[in-house]
Structures are given as C-alpha cells and as structure tokens.
Amino acid sequence: MDGFLLQIFSGLANGSIYAAVGLALVMIYQSTHHINFAQGEMATFATFIAWSLIENGMSYWLAFFLTVGIAFVGGLVVQRIFIRPVERAPILNNVIVFVGLLVIFNAMSGWIFDHTVKAFASPFPTVSAVFPKYISGHQLGSLGVTLAVLLVVYLFFRYTPIGLAMRAAAQNPDSASLVGIRVSWMLALGWGLASAIGAVAGMMMAPVMFLDPNLMAGILLYGFAAALLGGIDNPWGAVIGGFIVGVLENILGAYVIGSDLKLTVALVLIVGTLTLKPNGLFGRRVITRV
Amino acid sequence: MNLLEVKNLNAWYGATQALFDVSFDLKQGGITTILGANGAGKTTTLRSMCQTVKTSGEVVFLGDRISGLATDKIVRMGMAHVPDGRGTFTDLTVEENLRLGAYSRKDKDAVSEDIEGVFEHFPRLKERLYQQAGTLSGGEQQMLAISRALMLRPKLLLLDEPSFGLAPLIVQEIFEIMRNINKTNGVSMLLVEQNASLALNLADHAYLLETGNVVLSGPAKDIRSDESVRRTYLGY
Amino acid sequence: MKIRTLTLIIVALAVLVLPWLLTNFRVFQLNLMIVYAIAVLGLNLLTGYGGQISLGHGAFYAIGAYTAAVLMDQASFSAYATIPFAAVVCFAAGVLMGFPALRLGGHYLALATFALAMAVPQLLKYKGIEAYTGGVQGIVLSKPEPLFELEFLGQRLSEDRWMFYFLLIVAVVMFWLAKNLINSRMGRAIVAIRDQPIAASALGVQLATVKTLTFGISAAYTGVAGALGAIAVAYVAPDSFHSFLSISFLVGAVVGGLGSIPGALFGAAFIQFIPNIADEISKSAPWAVYGAILIALIYVAPGGVMGMLNKLKKGDAK
Numbered sequence: 001m002d003g004f005l006l007q008i009f010s011g012l013a014n015g016s017i018y019a020a021v022g023l024a025l026v027m028i029y030q031s032t033h034h035i036n037f038a039q040g041e042m043a044t045f046a047t048f049i050a051w052s053l054i055e056n057g058m059s060y061w062l063a064f065f066l067t068v069g070i071a072f073v074g075g076l077v078v079q080r081i082f083i084r085p086v087e088r089a090p091i092l093n094n095v096i097v098f099v100g101l102l103v104i105f106n107a108m109s110g111w112i113f114d115h116t117v118k119a120f121a122s123p124f125p126t127v128s129a130v131f132p133k134y135i136s137g138h139q140l141g142s143l144g145v146t147l148a149v150l151l152v153v154y155l156f157f158r159y160t161p162i163g164l165a166m167r168a169a170a171q172n173p174d175s176a177s178l179v180g181i182r183v184s185w186m187l188a189l190g191w192g193l194a195s196a197i198g199a200v201a202g203m204m205m206a207p208v209m210f211l212d213p214n215l216m217a218g219i220l221l222y223g224f225a226a227a228l229l230g231g232i233d234n235p236w237g238a239v240i241g242g243f244i245v246g247v248l249e250n251i252l253g254a255y256v257i258g259s260d261l262k263l264t265v266a267l268v269l270i271v272g273t274l275t276l277k278p279n280g281l282f283g284r285r286v287i288t289r290v
Numbered sequence: 291m292n293l294l295e296v297k298n299l300n301a302w303y304g305a306t307q308a309l310f311d312v313s314f315d316l317k318q319g320g321i322t323t324i325l326g327a328n329g330a331g332k333t334t335t336l337r338s339m340c341q342t343v344k345t346s347g348e349v350v351f352l353g354d355r356i357s358g359l360a361t362d363k364i365v366r367m368g369m370a371h372v373p374d375g376r377g378t379f380t381d382l383t384v385e386e387n388l389r390l391g392a393y394s395r396k397d398k399d400a401v402s403e404d405i406e407g408v409f410e411h412f413p414r415l416k417e418r419l420y421q422q423a424g425t426l427s428g429g430e431q432q433m434l435a436i437s438r439a440l441m442l443r444p445k446l447l448l449l450d451e452p453s454f455g456l457a458p459l460i461v462q463e464i465f466e467i468m469r470n471i472n473k474t475n476g477v478s479m480l481l482v483e484q485n486a487s488l489a490l491n492l493a494d495h496a497y498l499l500e501t502g503n504v505v506l507s508g509p510a511k512d513i514r515s516d517e518s519v520r521r522t523y524l525g526y
Numbered sequence: 527m528k529i530r531t532l533t534l535i536i537v538a539l540a541v542l543v544l545p546w547l548l549t550n551f552r553v554f555q556l557n558l559m560i561v562y563a564i565a566v567l568g569l570n571l572l573t574g575y576g577g578q579i580s581l582g583h584g585a586f587y588a589i590g591a592y593t594a595a596v597l598m599d600q601a602s603f604s605a606y607a608t609i610p611f612a613a614v615v616c617f618a619a620g621v622l623m624g625f626p627a628l629r630l631g632g633h634y635l636a637l638a639t640f641a642l643a644m645a646v647p648q649l650l651k652y653k654g655i656e657a658y659t660g661g662v663q664g665i666v667l668s669k670p671e672p673l674f675e676l677e678f679l680g681q682r683l684s685e686d687r688w689m690f691y692f693l694l695i696v697a698v699v700m701f702w703l704a705k706n707l708i709n710s711r712m713g714r715a716i717v718a719i720r721d722q723p724i725a726a727s728a729l730g731v732q733l734a735t736v737k738t739l740t741f742g743i744s745a746a747y748t749g750v751a752g753a754l755g756a757i758a759v760a761y762v763a764p765d766s767f768h769s770f771l772s773i774s775f776l777v778g779a780v781v782g783g784l785g786s787i788p789g790a791l792f793g794a795a796f797i798q799f800i801p802n803i804a805d806e807i808s809k810s811a812p813w814a815v816y817g818a819i820l821i822a823l824i825y826v827a828p829g830g831v832m833g834m835l836n837k838l839k840k841g842d843a844k
Contacts, residue, residue: 092579103816168382171382175377179391181393260648
C-alpha cells in the first residue's frame with residue numbers, strides 16, 4: 001500500500017509537469033492549429049539559461065523569474081521571425097520549420113553550454129512538510145509551482161481583456177480582426193506564454209533528471225500524450241491528461257513493465273488515443289480525416 | 291466631407307476578378323444598400339472596405355485613404371463589419387462577445403453604458419447574457435452580431451445579408467431596430483441584401499451590382515416605385 | 527552517338543573507377559552515402575510523393591539494421607541473404623504503422639511517427655530481448671569478404687571497395703524500381719491521393735489500400751538501407767538510431783527535393799558529408815547547420831536542390 005501511494009504521489013508530481021507542457025502545446029495548437037515540435041528543446045534551452053545565471057551568482061528565484069521573462073520574449077520573437085512567414089504554407093512546410101527549430105535549439109544548448117551533465121539546484125527543502133513518506137520536498141514544491149502557474153494562466157485567460165482577445169483570436173481569427181484585434185500579435189503572445197510555461201516545466205524537471213541538452217525530449221512526448229488524451233483543443237483537458245499520464249506512467253512502470261519502456265508507453269498512448277479516441281477525453285473538434 | 295468615397299475599386303479572389311471599376315459615395319448619417327443576385331459582388335464590396343480581399347483602386351474613409359491598410363486598423367478608425375454568417379464567437383458568452391466588440395475602444399468607462407444601450411434595442415440579449423453564443427437562435431445571433439458591431443461606437447456599420455436564413459418575422463423585427471439605431475445613434479449604414487424589397491424599404495439610397503459592375507444607382511424611393519426597373523433588375 | 531548517352535557512359539565509368547582513386551576510408555564514407563540515398567528515397571516515396579509526413583523513418587532503418595544483424599549473428603546468415611528479409615520485415619512494420627496512419631493527417635501523423643522514432647532506441651535497449659539484440663552494447667559484425675582478389679591502380683580490393691560495388695548494384699535496382707513505381711498506375715494513385723484525396727476516391731482509387739501499401743514500401747526501402755548500413759559499418763547499437771536519425775533523413779529529403787527521385791542522392795551527400803565539415807567547428811555544429819539550412823530552404827527553395835535545378839532548366843529553355 002505504501003509503495004502504491006508513493007507511486008501515486010510521484011506520478012502526480014511528474015504529472016503536473018506533463019500538464020504544464022501539455023498546456024503549452026494546446027495553447028499553440030488552439031491558436032495556430034500547429035503542433036510545436038520544438039517546445040521541449042526551447043524549454044531545455046531556457047533551463048540552461050537559468051543554470052548559467054545561477055552559476056554566475058544570481059539567487060535562485062531571481063534567476064527563475066528572469067528566465068521566465070527571457071523565455072517569454074524568446075517565444076514571441078521566434079513566432080514573429082520564423083513562424084509567421086509560413087503561417088499559410090502547407091502543413092509539411094510548417095512541420096519542417098518546427099523540426100528545424102527543434103534541431104537548432106538543441107544544437108545551441110549543446111554548443112553554448114556543452115554536453116556534460118549538470119546539476120541543477122532545487123529551491124525547495126529536501127524533506128517535504130506534508131506526507132514526507134510519499135513525496136519529496138522538491139516534488140511537493142514543483143507540484144505547487146506548476147499548479148500556481150496553471151492558476152495564473154487560467155485567471156489570465158478568463159478575466160483579462162488580452163486573455164479574452166487571445167481566446168477570440170484563436171477561435172475565430174477573421175471575426176477577431178473585425179473587432180480590431182491584431183491577430184498576428186495575439187499568436188506571438190501565445191507563443192511567448194507557451195514558451196514561458198515550458199521554461200517553468202524545465203526548471204522544475206532539471207533537479208530530478210539532471211541538466212543536459214536532452215532533458216525535455218522525453219517530457220515533450222509525455223506532454224503530447226497529455227494534450228491528446230485531454231483533447232487537443234482543450235487546455236484544461238491537457239492538464240487533467242497530464243496528471244493521468246503521470247500516474248499511469250508510474251503505476252505501469254512499477255507494477256507492469258518496468259521503467260525501461262516508458263517511451264514506448266508514451267508511443268502507445270499517443271497512437272492509441274489518435275486511433276481509438278481522436279477527440280481525447282474532453283475535446284470537441286474532430287480531427288480531420290485525410 | 292463624404293463618409294466613404296470609393297473610386298475604381300477592383301477586387302480579386304486569387305486570380306479571379308470579382309469587382310470591376312466600382313465607384314460610389316456614402317454621405318454621413320444615411321442608409322445605403324447594395325443589391326444584386328448571388329455572385330454579383332456584394333459581399334466582395336464589403337470585404338473590400340475592410341481589406342480582407344485583394345483590391346486595387348481608392349477607398350477613402352472620412353478623408354483618409356484606407357486601401358492597403360490592415361483590417362484591424364480600419365476597424366479602429368470606426369468601421370464595423372457584421373459579416374455574412376454573423377461571425378459570432380460561438381464558444382464565448384454573449385457578454386464576452388459584446389466586450390470584444392469594444393476591445394479597441396479607449397474610453398472603457400462608456401462601455402457599460404453602451405451595453406445598456408444595446409439591451410434597449412435587443413432586450414433578448416440581456417436575458418441570455420451569460421449563455422454561450424453558439425446556443426442562441428439564428429435571429430438572436432444576428433442581434434448579437436449587430437450589437438457587437440455597435441459596441442465599437444462605429445461611424446459606419448457594414449451589414450452583410452442580415453436577413454439570411456432567418457424567419458420573416460424576426461427579419462422585420464431586426465430591420466425595424468436597425469432603422470431605430472440609425473435614427474437614435476446616428477450610425478451610417480451600408481447594407482448588402484439579396485432581399486431587395488426589404489432593403490429598399492429601409493435605405494435612402496441604392497446601388498445595383500451585376501457580375502462585379504454597378505449597373506444602377508439612385509434614391510431608394512425612386513427605384514422602389516419604378517415598376518419596370520423592379521421587374522427587370524430585382525425580379526418583383 | 528547522342529550526347530546524353532555519351533555523358534551517361536562517361537559518368538558510369540567514372541563511378542566504377544572511383545573506389546580505386548580514393549583511400550579506403552573515403553570509400554567507406556561513399557558507401558554510407560549510398561545507403562542513406564536509399565533510405566532518403568524511401569522517405570521521399572512516403573512524404574514527397576505520398577504526402578504523408580514521417581518523422582520516424584529512423585525506426586524502420588533501425589529495424590532493418592537489427593534484422594540483418596540478428597540474422598547474421600544468431601543464425602549465421604550471409605550478409606547478402608539478410609537483405610530480402612529486412613525488406614519483408616520492414617514492409618510489414620510499415621504496413622502496421624500505416625493502419626493508424628490512415629486516420630491521421632499532417633501534424634498528427636508527424637507526431638505519431640516522432641513518438642515511434644523516440645521509442646525505438648529505448649525499445650532496442652530493453653533487457654527482455656537482450657539475448658538477441660545485444661542490449662546497450664549492440665552487435666558486432668564482420669564485413670563480407672570480397673569473393674576474389676584484385677589489385678588495380680596500386681590499391682587492393684578491400685572489404686569496403688567490394689561493398690561499394692554491391693551497394694551500387696542494389697542502389698541502381700532500388701532507384702530503377704522506384705522510378706517504375708512512380709510512373710505506374712499505383713504511382714499516379716499515390717500522388718492523386720496526396721493532392722486530391724476526395725477526387726481520387728471518387729475515381730475509384732482505393733485510398734486505404736494505396737496509403738497503407740505506400741507506407742509499407744517506403745518502410746521497406748529504408749529498412750533495406752538499414753540492413754545495408756549495418757553490413758557496411760559492421761556494427762549495430764541502439765544509440766546509433768537516435769531520434770535525430772529520422773530528422774537527418776528528413777533533412778536529406780528536403781535538401782534533395784521532395785517528390786524527386788534523383789534528389790535523394792543530393793540529400794544523402796548532404797547528410798553524409800556536411801557533418802564532417804561542420805564537426806571541425808563544434809560537436810553540436812552539424813545540427814545547428816541542419817536546422818538553419820532546413821528552415822532557410824523552406825523559405826527560399828522549398829523544392830530543394832532538384833527544385834532549383836529544374837528552375838534553372840526552365841530558365842534556360844526560355
């Protein structure tokens with residue numbers, strides 16, 4: 001029973017990170033109908049930036065917020081420069097640009113920060129204040145941070161005029177420009193936000209997985225699975241999907257197939273959801289059949 | 291100064307040309323209607339005002355050239371467009387749709403005042419304020435679309451086939467309200483309609499389009515009463 | 527004699543003499559380039575002609591490679607005999623992947639194949655099948671020996687030079703088959719489905735069958751390349767089939783020109799030789815270069831090298 005609870009809590013902690021990545025993916029998908037394959041590598045790169053800030057003496061939380069800001073601006077700039085020109089191009093061209101970005105960010109991480117594995121600090125105490133038997137201090141802290149981020153994003157979209165404008169631009173870009181919204185800037189903002197969320201996910205993951213250029217590659221896959229499971233057009237579905245995937249991963253890993261095949265689990269989840277329940281658990285839009 | 295001046299407007303969808311040297315003027319305060327059969331170019335004309343299609347020629351709005359400007363910029367200059375198909379944000383609530391209509395306004399305090407004004411014209415929207423726009427009936431969505439456009443406090447309101455797909459009683463109701471809006475708010479209107487008799491009853495001036503060319507223009511009253519014109523061009 | 531035929535004969539002779547003019551190591555690199563050309567051709571059939579985006583062809587390459595390696599290591603197959611087996615196994619794998627792919631388009635297919643590309647290396651390390659796959663260490667093979675001795679221009683007929691001619695024959699056959707496929711009814715069906723699926727279906731094209739078969743054939747091509755690669759390198763290990771291998775193939779297909787058969791050669795040359803040059807700058811540099819070139823091509827020359835050559839040809843004709 002103890003071991004089981006341990007897996008559940010650990011699964012929830014990991015799940016919160018998959019939820020964040022899944023949310024970032026859905027945000028970009030909702031507004032552009034594109035899947036950002038480069039999401040993971042951008043998050044890794046941001047985490048490296050945080051690492052080097054801390055290495056150079058900055059306090060953790062200052063580095064944290066500064067990195068989130070840099071990631072936001074970075075995401076915005078990437079959309080303006082690289083994504084906008086191919087907005088109306090065929091899907092294949094878009095996918096190739098995303099893959100190109102994936103590769104460039106990964107290469108930059110390796111080039112600038114080299115490939116040796118680095119330790120990344122956790123700002124949380126080692127022992128958790130709550131349920132210390134089942135969850136570590138860092139896991140509790142990262143759960144708290146990601147939930148806080150998700151809450152802020154929710155409030156932003158629900159109650160601010162810009163949040164409303166972004167939702168409108170994502171749902172119906174033509175009508176949005178007819179009420180005076182600069183749709184293409186809304187897309188850029190969406191990218192900035194998604195990038196910032198990814199950075200948070202990376203910084204929460206790094207203390208556990210250690211920091212090297214391949215940090216987020218596997219996480220990206222889980223983020224995809226979470227987003228698909230929740231319904232690719234439903235941001236809150238992605239969040240719930242993330243927690244489900246996190247817990248499932250741990251339970252299956254501990255009791256069924258061992259921890260070696262985790263990526264295969266992600267693959268099966270992805271292909272399975274796409275073929276058996278393409279709308280996910282909570283989605284509404286039907287995925288276009290070719 | 292004329293509200294709107296259009297000179298030698300040509301418009302294309304890709305390589306297909308839809309409008310050929312269309313010219314007309316709108317005076318402030320009036321209601322003008324553009325009539326014509328399916329495919330005559332009526333919707334294209336409205337889209338050319340907002341620059342959502344490729345155009346050449348001159349469009350001048352309140353003295354400023356707007357040809358080649360971005361749609362959102364033109365909207366912010368005071369031109370509101372109720373597109374064909376209504377264009378409501380179906381996944382958002384009625385209230386959110388209205389708030390979005392006022393998105394570009396700087397005078398945020400007057401917005402709630404204007405929402406109240408909208409309710410006076412369309413009381414049904416008040417009842418459905420927090421409902422999802424997609425669940426409203428066709429008529430109510432049309433009311434919402436017009437209200438959203440009014441939230442801009444526009445100087446010119448473009449309406450694309452507001453009667454489309456609606457029951458005759460609702461259409462009468464909406465057209466009456468539009469006449470009201472024109473009188474009380476002083477909003478000028480450019481109305482595109484397939485239903486010629488309805489439009490001619492409401493408008494002051496009318497233009498008739500045939501395959502992208504203006505073939506007839508004159509005061510609505512005269513066209514309405516000229517039987518031969520009506521029979522030849524408007525089918526009634 | 528026509529100029530064209532004469533040029534072809536000269537080129538053919540040059541190619542045949544080539545291994546004797548280069549060092550062994552360079553011949554080895556050329557071998558890999560030929561292998562990649564076949565792999566990229568496979569991807570091109572699916573993505574360029576068929577319009578189905580695959581970010582996971584590295585997985586089929588790996589399956590082909592491991593099929594050959596396991597057969598040679600555990601069942602004492604000769605290298606040449608493994609090729610048809612690799613083709614069949616990968617064809618089956620491709621058809622298997624083709625079924626879920628029927629429902630997916632664009633991003634979703636790219637996503638699913640990307641997941642495949644990431645899962646396969648981990649799968650290959652799985653302890654449960656270690657007895658066959660050699661786990662993390664992989665399998666060491668020996669290169670096939672030349673069947674006779676020969677000296678020419680001061681060089682001897684090494685394993686690599688022998689391999690070169692074998693690969694050349696296989697490549698010529700595969701390219702010739704691909705060309706015939708594209709020009710056949712099936713080939714036209716494949717392209718019709720890419721461009722106008724509804725119209726194609728209305729005209730009687732069996733969408734599901736053609737699409738699944740295309741996946742199978744494409745996977746078979748890349749799988750054969752994998753098997754050939756395993757033999758040419760004489761070694762397979764899970765980490766050689768990292769997800770980025772799939773991206774390399776995509777780069778090769780885009781650089782050469784999607785929807786072009788000869789383009790696969792240019793693409794393969796690119797992905798084989800650019801890393802060597804870029805490596806001098808930094809370990810990560812090849813990938814930065816790939817990424818930058820990939821993006822630049824999409825903006826500037828989406829038709830790749832063949833696209834640019836065709837434009838030049840048309841410009842000349844004017």
